[in-house]
Amino acid sequence: MKVMLIDDSKTMRNIQRSVLRQLGIEQIEEACDGQDALSKVGAFQPDLILVDWNMPNMDGLSFIKAFRKQDKSTPLIMVTTEAEKSRVIEAIKAGVNNYLVKPFTPDMLSQRINETIAKCSA
């Protein structure tokens, strides 16, 4: 399985990478913002994308909107500090499949990843 991590925080990407490894996922690509992710996603062809909301250059929501124009099926999990209900709804409307609010524990992240994979492959 191939997973793309989009977050401007290297530490956050490392945490996510570590959780994915514990789940047995080794093929991981990283991007530091939405623009960077759009330039890499075509070549990498991920099976799952974890994306932060607030990032420089292109934020997570803009990335999701652009990505969904070309790909409707690849599961997306928004991992963000934006916890307000209206924001969650906005993200879901843009096309995310699941939502995880920071702070989160490694267990919460792995649970959310497993849920999303199961739901999307059903």
Added chain:
Amino acid sequence: MNGVDAAGERISVTIERGGLSCTVIVRSGPESTLPTEADILAQLEVQHIHPSRILGGVVADLLARAAAEPGADQSEVVAQGQPAEHGRSAEFTLDPAIRAQLDAIQLRRDRLEEMPAGKLNAKTAGGQTSEQDAVDFRSQSAFVVVQKGDHIGQIVPGVEGTDGIDVRGHVIQAKKGRSMSVKLGESLRAEGSEVIAQTSGVLRYQIDRVEIDPVLEIRGDVDFETGNIDFPGCVNVSGGVKDHFVVRAGGTVTVHKLVEAAEFYTSSAVVLTQGMAGRGMGRLEIGGDLHTGYLDGVAGKVSGNLYVKREIKECRLCVERRVVCPDGTVYGGQLVSRQSVDIGVIGGPGGVETEVVVGRLAEIEPLADRISHLTHAVQVERERSEGELKALQERGKKLTSAQAERLTELQYSQVTCEDLVGRVGQAAAQLLNAAGSWTETKLIVRRAVYKGARIRLRNVVLEIRDMVQGPILLELDKAGSPHCHLRGASEPTPIGEIATIRDTGEDRDPIVRLRGISPHAA
């Protein structure tokens, strides 16, 4: 003389080449006495020439020549036999590389005989001559050593032979080819015509026998006669080993007489019946047990147990298992043993510095260091993040975006630290279990330990102040503290009564440190 008699007189029959050829000579004479073919055949019959051996048309040709040149003798081979084709015996030919080694050994032997005795100096490079075909008597072995599967030689099959027949029709017996005169020992097998070594060992090549002896028997000393020994199997030396010679062996080495300042590198046990006088230059790297009468001026390592009958003097030895020398003395130098030491006397009345180290875990110490440092670092990180984590958690949902991310980091750090603590604890437990089977920190001194002796029980260093009569039992308890029992007393004697504790070793004892990290390990 009538015409018939005269004709007969002119015929002469000779048999040559051991009956394989018959020649008729018709002597010169008048035409009237020229023999007929019947005359010649009659003469051949008289000589018992077998009709089947007479060559067709030859007699007629001979007579025609005699008629044409009556003034000259005419001769012709008129009958021929068939020579016997003798058989050829089967032969064994050595592999050219082995042949070359045998030649080199012969050259070595010849050169050695030519060498003046004084030139064979033990301290030189081995009696090398300056000639172009110089022989290094030390490094060049006097034996051909082969490995299992090596090509040893070739069998050239024999030919049986075919009988012949002489001009009289008698059979000429062909000499029969015999089977191979060289017998191949059971250590060799023939694959078609190729002869292959079934085992590793020394090649014994004699006129009538080829075999491989898995044991190298040296009747005499290891010296310039033998060169250094490098043998895959067992070596048995009836003599001793001279200065600066090297013995390498895959099997057990037994030396019946004195070993001088030599070197031993073996994978198995060594038995030095008499002992080794290394004079500070002897070297041992023994892969198994070492049994010896005494050791003097020797350094090295014994991977098994060390059994000594009389004395270990001025040696620097590291023994991976036990030292068993209940009737002997360790005098001067350093004796390190990973397991128990049972010795008669340590040191001497003169106060010679003698160090006996028991239960030393040199390999474990750096690992225990790493585990300790890692445990400490993890604990520091956990404590540091715990405070910050609690402060952020107390804020409840009133977190900024940066604080939320920081809280995620801290939570991750806590999980990682817990995981690391668990893994380090497991590593410590595994190391302790392994160490438990490797070490035994127990020293038994049967008769006496003298002033000047330094005893190290793992990391605890004791210096003996005055001579102490044995039997003495010194050992460490689970906490790494030394205990002493004198002369069979059930109650321990305080260590301070017999020795000064130079170092308690508490903070460095790897076993104690590992137990601190993994208290539930065995």
